[in-house]
Amino acid sequence: MSAPGSLPLPAPRAAAMAGGEVGTPVRRWLGEATAVFVKDWRTELRTRHALHTLLLFAVTTLITVSMALGPLGVSSGERLAVLPALLWIILLFAAAAGLPRGFVQEEETHTATALRLAATPSALFCGKTLYSASLLLALEALLVPLYVAVMQLPVVSLGLLFAALAAGGLGLAIGSTLLAAIVAQAQGRGALFPILAFPVLLPLLLLAVELTRGAVAGSVGEGVLANLLLYDGALAVSGLMLFPIVWNP
Amino acid sequence: MGRYNPQAMTAPSDSLVEFTDLLRGFGRVPVLAGVSGQARTGQVLLVTGSNGSGKSTLLRCLAGLLRPQAGTIRLREDGRELDAVERRRRVGYVAPDLAFYEPLTAEENLTFFCRLRGVPARRAVELLATLGVPARRAAGALSSGMRQRLRWAWALLHQPRLLLLDEPFQNLDEAGEAAVRTLLDSHLEDGLAVIATPSPLLVPRLAATLDLSRHHAASDRPTAGRAGTA
Numbered sequence: 263m264s265a266p267g268s269l270p271l272p273a274p275r276a277a278a279m280a281g282g283e284v285g286t287p288v289r290r291w292l293g294e295a296t297a298v299f300v301k302d303w304r305t306e307l308r309t310r311h312a313l314h315t316l317l318l319f320a321v322t323t324l325i326t327v328s329m330a331l332g333p334l335g336v337s338s339g340e341r342l343a344v345l346p347a348l349l350w351i352i353l354l355f356a357a358a359a360g361l362p363r364g365f366v367q368e369e370e371t372h373t374a375t376a377l378r379l380a381a382t383p384s385a386l387f388c389g390k391t392l393y394s395a396s397l398l399l400a401l402e403a404l405l406v407p408l409y410v411a412v413m414q415l416p417v418v419s420l421g422l423l424f425a426a427l428a429a430g431g432l433g434l435a436i437g438s439t440l441l442a443a444i445v446a447q448a449q450g451r452g453a454l455f456p457i458l459a460f461p462v463l464l465p466l467l468l469l470a471v472e473l474t475r476g477a478v479a480g481s482v483g484e485g486v487l488a489n490l491l492l493y494d495g496a497l498a499v500s501g502l503m504l505f506p507i508v509w510n511p
Numbered sequence: 512m513g514r515y516n517p518q519a520m521t522a523p524s525d526s527l528v529e530f531t532d533l534l535r536g537f538g539r540v541p542v543l544a545g546v547s548g549q550a551r552t553g554q555v556l557l558v559t560g561s562n563g564s565g566k567s568t569l570l571r572c573l574a575g576l577l578r579p580q581a582g583t584i585r586l587r588e589d590g591r592e593l594d595a596v597e598r599r600r601r602v603g604y605v606a607p608d609l610a611f612y613e614p615l616t617a618e619e620n621l622t623f624f625c626r627l628r629g630v631p632a633r634r635a636v637e638l639l640a641t642l643g644v645p646a647r648r649a650a651g652a653l654s655s656g657m658r659q660r661l662r663w664a665w666a667l668l669h670q671p672r673l674l675l676l677d678e679p680f681q682n683l684d685e686a687g688e689a690a691v692r693t694l695l696d697s698h699l700e701d702g703l704a705v706i707a708t709p710s711p712l713l714v715p716r717l718a719a720t721l722d723l724s725r726h727h728a729a730s731d732r733p734t735a736g737r738a739g740t741a
Contacts, residue, residue, distance in 0.1 A: 290629045297626035301612065308614035372610035376665060378576060379604055380627040510575075510599070 291385045298381065298389025302364065303396070311367075312397060316360035320405045323352045328412040336413075345415050346474035349406070350467050353434065356401060361394050361438040362455050365446035374446075383506035387439065391501065395435035402427045418480035425487055426477055430470030433494040437462050440501040443508050466493050526552045526588045526672040526703055528573065533582035535568055542568045543579070548721045550703045552672075555714050558707040560723030566707035567606065569723070570675045573705060575599030588672045600628075603671035605662045605679050613651025617644050617661055621668060628669040638664040642690050655682040663691050667698070674704040680712070 306312055327348055336344050368374040377386065406427060410417060417423050441462060445454045469490040476482025529549040535542055542565040550556035558566050571577040573584060575598050586593045586601070593601060611620040621635030639646045642660040644653070653661060659682045666674060674695070680688050692715075695704065699716050706714055 293629070294627050297623055301615070301623045304619065305612055305614050371613070372608050373612055375576065375604075375606070375609050376611065376624065377627075379574065379599055379602070380624050382600075382627075510596075 291382060294382055294385035295388040295392065298386055299392045299396075302390065302393040306393075306397075312360040312363055315363070316356045316397065316401050317404070319359045320352055320356040320401055321408075323355060324405065324409055324412065327352070331413070341415070342475060342478055345413055346478060347471050348413075349409055349415075349474060350430065350471050352405070352409070353398070353402065353431070354463065354467060356405075357398055357434050357438055358455060358459060361397070361435070362442035362445055364390060364394070364439070365442040369446045378510065383509045384502050386509070387443070387501055387505040390443075391436050391439045391498075394439050395432050398431045398435050399428070402431055415478060417477055419477045421477075422473060422482060422487075423477035426470055426473035426490075429487065429490045429494055430466065430473070433466040433470070433490065433497055434463065436494065436497040436501055437466065440497070440505060440508075443505055447508060462497075466490070466497070469493060525590070526701075527585070528556075528587075528673050528703060528705065529585045530569075530573065531583050533569065533572060533579045533584070535565070535572055535577060535579045543572070543723075545582075546721070546723070547582075548705075548719065550705060550718055552701060552703055553699055553716055554703050554718035555699065555716050556703075556705045557712065557714060557717055557720045558705060558723060559709065559711055559720060561709060564723040566709075566723055567608075567677050570604070570606065570677050570705065570707050573673075574602050574604050574675050576604075586673060601669075601671055601673070603666035603669070603674040604677075605659075605666045605674070606677035607681060609662050609665070611650040611658075611661060611665070614649060616647050616649055617653065617657075617664075618646035620650050620661070621664060624665060624668055630669050634668055635664070638667060641694070643686065656684055656687055659683050660687055660691070663694065667694060672702045674698055674702060676704055676706045678708055679706060 331344075331348075365374075368377060406423075409415065437459070441455055441458045444458060448454050469486055472486050473482055473490060476486065527549065531547045533543050533546045536544075542563075546565070546569060548556055548558075558569060560566050568577060572579045573586075575595050578595075584595075584598070586598045588601065611617075612623075615623070617639055618635060621639065622632045625632045625635050636646065639661075642664050644657055644660045644664060648657075650658070650661065659679075663679070666676075676695075679691065679695075683691065696715055698704065706712065711720070
C-alpha cells in the first residue's frame with residue numbers, strides 16, 4: 263500500500279482536458295447505458311444465473327411440449343393455430359423466470375444504493391433493457407431453430423418470423439425490465455410479477471403470436487407488425503417516463 | 512482537492528449543507544422528528560446517538576435515498592442550490608449498507624462507476640492504490656476492512672463537495688484508518704462532511720455535534736422539541 267496521501271490525486275482541469283470521458287450530455291448518457299449493459303453481461307457471464315434459468319426453463323418446456331404433442335401430436339390443420347402460441351408461451355415463461363432477477367438482485371445484494379447515487383435513471387433503464395433484450399434474443403436464437411425442427415413447424419416467411427421474434431422479444435424485454443423494477447421495490451415479489459405482467463404483456467404476446475402465425479401461413483393481417491412495433495414504442499416511452507419515479511424514492 | 516464539476520474549476524467557493532425540521536418515520540415509528548443542523552466548507556458535522564436513534568436515516572435523507580416526510584434539505588455548491596436529483600448524484604456516501612458487485616473485481620466495480628459518473632477510469636486505479644485495495648480481487652473476496660476501503664474509494668471517485676459518512680472507520684485497521692483520515696483531511700480543504708457514529712469520535716475540523724439520542728428521547732415526549740447543533 264502506498265503511503266496515505268502520497269499519490270497525487272488528479273487535478274480536475276487536467277482530467278477534464280486529458281480524460282476525454284467528460285463529454286457532452288448525450289455522450290455521457292450513452293456511455294452510462296453502455297456501461298450498465300456491459301456490467302450486467304460481465305456479471306452474468308461470471309455467475310450465469312439468468313443464462314442457466316432461461317436456458318433450462320426453455321429447453322425443459324420445449325422437451326415437454328415435443329414429447330406431449332410432437333410433430334404428429336398436432337394435426338396439420340391445428341398446427342398453424344397451436345404451435346406459434348406454444349412457442350410464445352415458452353418464451354414468456356422463460357423470460358418471466360429469468361429476467362426479473364436483475365433488479366431484485368440489485369436490491370437484495372444492496373448494490374442498488376450505489377447505482378441510485380451514481381446512475382442517470384433513464385440510462386440505467388436503457389442499459390438494463392438492452393441487456394434483457396440481448397439475453398432474450400440469444401435465447402430465441404438457440405430455442406427457435408430447435409422448436410422449428412422438433413415440432414416440424416413449416417415456416418414459409420423467414421422474414422416475418424425474424425420480425426416477430428425481434429419485435430416480440432424487444433417488447434418482452436422492455437416490459438419485463440420495467441415490471442422487474444416495480445417488483446423489486448415491493449414485498450411479495452414472487453406473486454407480483456405475473457400479476458403485473460398479465461395486462462402489460464398480453465397485447466404484445468397476442469400480436470407476436472399473430473405475426474408468427476403469419477410467418478407460418480406466408481401472410482399476415484394488415485398492420486400487425488406496425489401495431490407490434492407501436493406497442494414496443496409505447497412500452498419504451500412508458501418505461502422511460504415511469505422508471506425514474508419507480509427507481510427513486 | 513478539486514472537483515470534476517466544471518463550475519468548481521473556476522475557483523473554490525463556499526458550500527453548505529443545511530437541514531431544518533426533518534421528519535421521517537417508518538410506519539408508525541417516528542425516527543427523525545424535527546432534526547436540524549448545518550455545515551459549511553471545511554467543517555464536519557458529527558451526528559451521534561445510540562442504535563436506532565436515526566443517524567443512518569438522517570444520512571440517507573441527506574443523500575436523497577429517503578424522502579423526509581417534512582422539513583427541508585439544502586445543499587449549495589459554489590453558490591448554486593442543488594435540487595434533490597442533483598444532490599443524490601453529487602454527494603459522496605460511505606455506509607455499511609453500500610455494497611458492490613461481488614463477481615467483479617474492485618477495479619471493475621470502480622471503473623463501472625467511473626463511467627456512470629463521467630470520471631476518467633484512472634481515477635479508480637489511483638484511489639485503489641492510495642487506499643491499498645487489491646484491484647484485481649473480486650469484491651466478494653475482499654475482507655470487511657478492504658470493503659470499507661473500497662466504499663471510501665467509491666465515495667471519492669467524483670470528488671464530491673459533501674461527504675456523508677456513516678460509521679466511516681468501521682472495520683478499518685490502523686493503516687486503513689490513517690489512509691482514509693488523510694483523504695478526509697484533504698477533502699475538507701474545500702469540502703464538508705457529515706459523519707454519523709454511535710459514540711463521539713476524534714474528527715478534524717469539527718464544527719458541531721448533533722446528538723440524536725437526546726433528540727430522540729425528547730421527540731418521544733408528547734411535546735417534541737426541535738433539535739439543534741451543540
